[in-house]
Amino acid sequence: MRLLPIAPLLVLILALLAGCATVTKVETGEQAVGARLVVSLEGPWNRIDAPGMGPAQVWTMEGLPVDQLLVYPGIKNGELVHASTGGSAKTFAFRSSMQPHEIVAMFEGMMTRDGSQFKLARLEPASFGGGKGFRFEYSVTRRSDSALLSGVAYGVVSEGELYAMLYHAPRLTFFPRHRGRVEQMARSAQLRAADAAALKASSGGGKRDCMRNPVTGMWTGC
């Protein structure tokens, strides 16, 4: 029989039983995620670590069964955006050539492997990490318990790698409660240079050169 794709929660529980899952406090202030992504937090979060959870960092405020913030710190071309499950279940890998539509479709595929339903509410260009990225809003009907979730996400492809943040929580109470902090975190996100040679000549290697004017809709400094 085909195995169902293993949800992060199940992996977590297995790790828990094996004694190797941990929770770490992510403190207020500047936080680096991976080699290049840096976000600025106005308040603490909780980070869950367990072997086999997949390439994203998993953060939460209320606990994994309620809300999940997936932070992708540079997914390379060809890399899966979820834990590898073996078996014949469909997999979703990032390709550097992907356009925002395709990246959204990739995440949608990832989130609907278990029969959950996904509906895109909004997709728009947005500055993320100081680059020309995108932002999307979505809703999910979770198959396992029929929970109705709302989600918001930001992403950008920089030097062929994908940096993204996806946050989803029940549309009642919890998404409204925490979305503001997620948006703030996304707006604060910066990408450090991959190497010294890539540092811009301007003041201290400022990363905010590439910006989209929300009024005119024009990109400048990219």
Added chain:
Amino acid sequence: MRRSLVAMTLVAGIAFAPAFARAQSMNLAPGFSNLPKDATVVLMPADIELFSLSAGGVPEPKADWTEAAARHFRQALLAHNQKLGLRTVEVSEDAADELAEVNTLHAAVAQAIAVHHFGPLKLPTKEGKLDWSLSDAVAPVKKATGARYALFSWVRDSYASAERKAAMIALAVLGVGVAGGQQVAYASLVDLETGRVVWFNRMARAGGDLREAQPAAETVGSLLYGFPVAK
């Protein structure tokens, strides 16, 4: 599948500390000590599932046992609340249909409490407190029932049997390392004015039997041990 994960976590939680050795404050939200004397409590429809364990330790849902268990559990709950002097109301089936989303929401929160408050995966931002609130998502419950508090309950109960093994993909993990039957359950009391979970208890043990009236009453007694009623 999600329900079985809670079961496993409750079991795992018990591996770290026995059920009744916890300090009372673990079960209570900060600032809450007990229900007022004449509080009205609405009994939300209990989420109960009974399983039989085959020789290989793999659980199989027993829908007919579950039917009986739901009946006994409800009776025992009503009797228990009456003994405590609480005013109890129940939700009609039609009203329950309307409240499905709130029920689902609470179930997710209860899982989070089981995994992250009573289990070893504590969330530092919660600072060790029972600090979860559904806020005004519970307003429809208050409106439909007129109650001040809502009592939610969830039970997963397995019984060893000599039946042939039946493969259940999602629930296969429940059988890992478990000898004999296990009864895992939680009860959750929510303040319908604020949406706060004010009292929560969970239980995991070998033994207990919901298929008969008398042992079902005992199960309810254990689950509601320390229920915060005013003396």
Added chain:
Amino acid sequence: MPARFARPAPETDEGGLWAIMDREERRLRRSPFALRDAKLRAYVQEIACKLAGEHCPDVRVHLVRAPLFNASMAPNGMMQVWTGLMLRVDNEAQLAAVLGHEIGHFLQRHTLERLRDAKARSAFGQFIGLFGVVGALAQVGALAGMFAFGQEHEREADTIGTTLMRNAGYDPNEAWKVWANLVLEIRARPGGESASPLFATHPPAAERQEALIALARDAAGGATNEAAWGEHVAPYRHEWLTEEVKRGVPEESLALLTRLKERSPKVAAYAWARGEVYRLRAGEDDLDRALEDYRAALAAGGEPPEAHRGIGLVHRTRRQAAEAKASFARYLEAAPQAPDFAMIKSYLEELSL
């Protein structure tokens, strides 16, 4: 026709089964996966009622959002019809063929027998799962083989179904087409026909098709009500086609959409949907095929705005700026409320630089 079933006493094993089914039905009623459109539900309920005759009061139809071909009926009268089925049948008569078949199982208490048998085989819980809001669609395929009705039961249900169709005024000659169409889809699957989730509990055999043709021979004539059917499902067609495309099984979708497109060339949505499948698969020559299909949708008229977007995206991929801009502009004009309006607008602006 047997007399209406009285509710069995709760202590009997049948009574227990009804109670279990009642519980599943309650869950289904409360589930966000249920399709609650009153008008569509009433329409399907009416068809089921016509077929069920004096059992009509005992049949309760539930529509479920799931992109697979499935319909089922539980011993307590709960009937499920999945949206994947409604996308695939061409008219009322074909739906009636499937529902009549299910009612046949119900009248002959086949499901009850299967339940008892499943109980004896310690596989009860899983079988119940097939009547619930299915836990995972992948499981449906895996479990279907275990719980398929035997050939004898299938034959009985087909015979009864045909009779019910005829009595309700439908053309029984539509029945075999339903299965023939499904087989087309199954055969398109890379790797072959084994364990396709499409068939849920009723894997069809070639003999069944022949038997259905034979049964229909003695009962020529009857209505198909294709126009009424089209009218009722039209508002949902776009949504169901989108879900089909999202399944990510291009070979099967192409088989289905090709059939639908060739049957109804005037329905732009079918051409558009097939275009989407080609564009997303993006194999050799697929982008050309996608353009062809999108243009066919435009020619048919009443095309979904996404057809323009599709053309724009293909041209954009090929760096054909002028064509891309023109199509994106048409999309924005046709769909000012589209979720990706801002994104497509920015593509357009980029192309203007």
